[in-house]
Amino acid sequence: MRILLAEDQAMVRGALAALLSLETDYQIDQACDGDQAVAQLQQQQYDLLLTDIEMPGLTGIELAQWCQQHAPATKVVVLTTFGRAGYIKRAIDLGVGGFLLKDAPSDSLIQAINQVMQGKRVIDPELAISAMGEQDPLNDKERKALRLASDGKTTAEIAQTLFIAEGTVRNYLSEAIAKLHATNRIDAARIAKQKGWL
Incomplete structure (x- = not known):
């Protein structure tokens, strides 16, 4: 094997x-x-x-x-x-x-x-x-953008890495922040990591 x-x-x-x-x-x-x-x-x-x-x-x-x-x-x-x-x-x-x-x-x-x-x-x-507890509210695209943001990447760098527009990155991050009831992208990443969603 x-x-x-x-x-x-x-x-x-x-x-x-x-x-x-x-x-x-x-x-x-x-x-x-x-x-x-x-x-x-x-x-x-x-x-x-x-x-x-x-x-x-x-x-x-x-x-x-x-x-x-x-x-x-x-x-x-x-x-x-x-x-x-x-x-x-x-x-x-x-x-x-x-x-x-x-x-x-x-x-x-x-x-x-x-x-x-x-x-x-x-x-x-x-x-x-x-x-069997909480459901993960993030979709795959939001998770990828948030993970890169947690690594300290700028919106432009995230856009370049994921081959998407900067506006799309901002949308994904905004959605993730809203879904996690976070104050900003760093807070959202922290919450998602804590829950095992990132």
Whole structure:
């Protein structure tokens, strides 16, 4: 079985790869961020993507979305420090096979991978219950614009990155600010991050 491990923290990535190599006979390839993961997924067929959520480039949720559209045979397990309801809800909606916290015991990770490969879904019950809470009010375009704004990008830079007009960016950000009852784009990004919607 071939696994792609996408994790931006080198020490965590190395430790997970070593653990999986020692405990299983899986072949483990590594990606240091979401963009590198997509490049590798385009060149190689993987049985499973094991991904962090918060990474430079594409997030783990965006990677799961990419797999759903371009590599549907690749199963996805999200491994994260953040058990935020918004993340879990979005992951479940995308058909992610597993959602585990990084502080879970190593044998439960391997067990979860095996169960996901058998077509089962593995989500910590408490996390699943919390995901049934609030609905994410943001659409994909608003989320992308807000995420770039939270990285300190100007309206012009966001427009250039997303290949849209500056007026459209302002509209997306205004909508996001209104939906989140925020005072400005920074406040909106903070609220969205806290809820796991960004």
